Amino acid sequence: MRKLPKKQSILLPDDWNIIEEGFHPQHNFMLETIFTVANGYLGLRGNLDEDFPDKCQSFKATYINGFYEEYDITYPEGGYGFAKRGEAMVNVADVKTFEITIEGEKFNLFSGKIYKHIRKLDMKSGTVVREILWESERGRKIFISFERLACFKRQHLGAINIRIKPLNFSGRIKIVSKIDGNSSNLLETEDVRVGSGIEKFPFETSKAHCSELKGFLMQKTKKSRLSYGCMAEHILSFGDFQHKSFADKEKNLVIFEIEFDAEKDMEYNLTKYFSYFTQRDVEEDLIEERCAAEILEAKKMGFENLLKEQREFLETFWENADVVVKGDPKIQQAIRFSLFSLLQSTGRNGISNIAAKGLTGEGYGGHYFWDSEIYIMPFFIYSQPEIAKMLLLYRYNILDAARKRARELHHRGALYPWRTIAGKECSAYFPAGTAQYHINADIVYAIKKYFEATDDLEFIKNYGAEIVFEVARFFSELGHFSEAKGGKFCIFCVTGPDEYTALVDNNAYTNYMVKMTLEFATELYNLLKEKDSNALEKLCRKIELLKDEVLLWKNIADNMYLPYNPELKIISQDDSFIYKKRLDLSKIPENQFPLLLNWHYLDIYRYQVCKQPDVLLLIYLLRENFTFEDLKNNYEYYEPITTHDSSLSPAIFSILAAELGYLDKAYEYFVYTARMDLDDLNDNTKDGIHAACMGGAWQALVFGFGGMRTNKDRLSFAPKLPQRLECLSFKVRYKGKVLKVEITKDKASYTLLEGESVQLSHYGSSFELKRGQAKEFILAN
Structure with missing residues (x-):
């Protein structure tokens, strides 16, 4: 079994803030990720506000969720149906960097003397504040503060406020501010998880102009042919200043120079407002106008x-x-950082989703994966269902692209891309990409859970059912009834969630999730027939769905081949998995993890070794289908051979370990999940946050230690706290009701805050709560 790595954090523990005290240039790349501010649309990577020497490793970046450039995917040996053109989130114009000169000396933390440097991400105000007390090499001491935000309610708008105060001198101060359109993306690296695929500067600058302290830059991507515009304007709190501004379209720059005579102990304030719009938001010729309107309102x-x-x-x-956690302040900080980061990362406009690294870095090229539906969606379903709905609408809006991909692979229905932005399949390695057909079922699972939690029949009628039916249609053609397996429906040559086992027959996760999909599709068909037959008929005409297809779905679901090994009393991950040699992970040197960066794929595929849970994830998602003994047997079998090379892994192990009563182990997995980015446990926070891991941290608390499970008609709970936690409290929104759950070592209480009444279950004991009513249960030690 592999030991999970641990590290000492350089960040201070605090319930509501992420705090860096002192200057840590050796960790700057990682800290840029942590101190990102974003609003689901616009992401401002947490670069230092001033230009600095190359000795400090940095990647200056600004991202717009869903705005992308295309690139050609080349193969030494290609093949039919391989992804030919990728999409990558592009690094757009920078407005965050300033040059500040004091009596001819450039403000730079690599020179002079630092008396104070504090950077704080405030999760109540949604800002990053940086305060510096600095003395130049010639002895001029100055206080400078930068405050940066991306507005949640005005997603196209951001602002930076600068305060400057000379402390022991009076003199000339110059501030240079820019709209710098010379941004570029990271190139490919040896780490297959990093790099955009965009090899050169991806833009053509179509406009660059300025007037007074206001300027505008507009650029178009060279291949996807999408335009975006950025406008900035400066407001000064003092009247006596000189300024120059100029724009250079050829150099992709708009520059503002502001100079003033500063007096000792006087504070000077500059605010820079900026706005971004893209051609995916409005018509190209309206971009500048809309940017100007945002700035004017600001x-x-x-x-x-x-x-x-x-x-x-x-x-x-x-x-x-x-979520309130008492007993470990670093955990309280971590869970709030996770939830805040999810809010910052999540698109809410129906044309964007959640990139694997949010809007903080370029790991995975800004692509959307199944992470959204399986790991992140539950948080939004049970706390912000309106956001969950917008994420599902994104899947509806790329349904035509999924239909096209299915036809390309000679199937009817829809096949969603493994990794994408606008709908194209962008995975260049098909055994770990396209072959993960379970992406279709994962999306259906999210729709199912959303519907169970909200009763949103209008969404099902207008959007959800169409996705589910097209996915069911695809799955009905993916496999066949095999005589060799007793006439059961088998699915061959697929890859399940465990990417260290590829192109196998009858992956258990896939087969079970396809069965769930076909059952839910049949259920929705019958529900719509009962509730709104006109809507069903309209949909059936649109997609040419026949009743015989629905009957076939039920027949397949009833006769799905479900792998099981009676000797081992486990679910076989696939037809061949248990016949391979088991790896002893304790004998593999730690510097060889993750295996995908140090071993050839073939050397991984031939062993019993898992990158992440596969069968165990199946048991977790479809918990009602399996006994406690099933869970225990499979956990004991698969845990020793799981490397946790995927950040998606530890949260699921934490949840299942908690149910099994392995609370110390559950807590260890949970801490690893919750602190992954703040402590840089995988040495790759520099490439961006692990968004799915953050959703997993919420699930580990609510579904793990909170013991919450969901089904069609009620929530059930079986809470238990590990030794290190004293109290856990959270709210759940379910069917329009709001429930508050509070758990301590010796009791659990449930209070209905909104809604007339709710049916609940505590350790199998059913009860009802009326509005405002609370019920308390004693927990056995």
């Missing part, structure tokens, strides 16, 4: 009112989403 409000609006937005978010 100026009317002022920076302080934008901060107030931001705090009010987050107050509502935390009221619904907060």
Whole structure:
């Protein structure tokens, strides 16, 4: 069994803030990820505000969720149906960097003397504040503060406020501010998880102009032919200053130079408002106009009112989403950072989703995966269902692309891409990409859970059922009834969640999830027939669905081949898995993990070794289908051979270990999940957050230690806390009701905050709560 790595954090523990005290240039790349501010649309990577020497490793970046460039995928040996053209989130124009000169000396933390340097991400205000007390090489001491935000309520708008105060001198200060359109993406690296595929500068600059302290830059991607615009304007709190501004389209720059005579102990304030729009939001010829309107509104409000609006937005978010953990302050900080990061990462416009690295870095090229549906979606379903709905609408909006991909592979129905932005399959390695057909079922699973939790029949009628029916249609053609397996429906040559086992027959996760999909599709067909036959008939005409297909779905579901080994009393991961040699992970040197970076794929595929849970994830997702003995047997079998090379892995192990009563082990897996980025446990936080891992941290608390399970008609709980935790409290939104759950070592209480009544279950004991009513249960030690 592999030991999980541990590290000492350089960040201070705090319930509501992420704090760096002191200057740590050796960790700057990682800290840029942590101190990102974003709003689901616009992501401002947490670069230092000033230019600095190359000795400090940095990647300056600004991202727009869903805005992408295309690139050609080349293969030494290609093949039919291989992904030919990729999509990558592009690094757009930078507005965050300033040059500050004090009496001819450039402000730079690599020179002079630092008396104070504090950087703080405030999760109540949604800002990053940086305060510096610095003395130049010639002895001029100055206080500088930078405050940066991406507005949650105005997703196209951001702002930076700078405060400058000379402490022991009076003199000339110059500030240079830019819209710098010379941004580029990371190139491919030896790490297959990093790099965009975009090899050269991806833009053509179509506009660059300025007037006074306001400027605009517009660029178009060279291959996807998508335009975006960025406008910035500066507001100064003092009147006596000189300025110059100029734009250079050829150099992709708009530059503003502001100079003033500063007096000792006087504070000077500059606010920079900026707005981004893309051609995916509005017509190309409206981009500049819409940017200007956002800036005008921001100026009317002022920076302080934008901060107030931001705090009010987050107050509502935390009221619904907060999870209170007592006993370990680093865990309280970590879970709030996870939830805040998910909010920052999540698109809410129906044309964007959640990139694997959020809007913080370029790992995986800004692609969307199954991470969204299986790991992140539950948090939003049970706390912010309106956001969950928008994420599912994104899947509906790329349904035509999924249909096209299915036809390309000679199937009817729809095949969703393994990794994508706008709908194309962008995975260049098909055994770990296209072959993971379970992506279809994962999306259906999310729709099913959303519907169970919200009763949103309108969504099902207008969007959800069409996705489910097209996916069911695809799956009905993916396999066949095999005489060699007793006439059961088998699915051959697929890859399940465990990417260290590829192109296998009858992957258990896939078969079970296909069965779930076909059963849910049949259920929805019958439900719509009963509730709104006109809507069903309209949909059937649109997609040419026949009743015979629905009957086939039921027949396949009833006769699905479900792998099981009676001797070992486990679910076989696939037809061949248990016949391979088991790897002893304890004998593999730690520097060889992750295996995918140090071993050839073939050398991995021929062993019993798992990158992440496969059968165990299946048991977790479809828990009602399996006994406690099934869970225990499979956990004991698969845990020793799981490397956790995927950040998706430890959360599921934590949840299942908690149910099994292995609370110390559950807590160890949970801590690894929750602190992965703040402590840089995988040495790759520099490439961006692990968004799915953050969703997994919420699930590990709520479904693991909270013991929550969901089904069609009620929530059930079987809570238990590990030794290190004293109290766990969270809220759940379910069928329009809001339930508060509080758990300590010796009791659990449930309070209905909203809704007339709710049916619940505690360790199998059913009970009902009325609005405002609470019920308490004693927990056995």
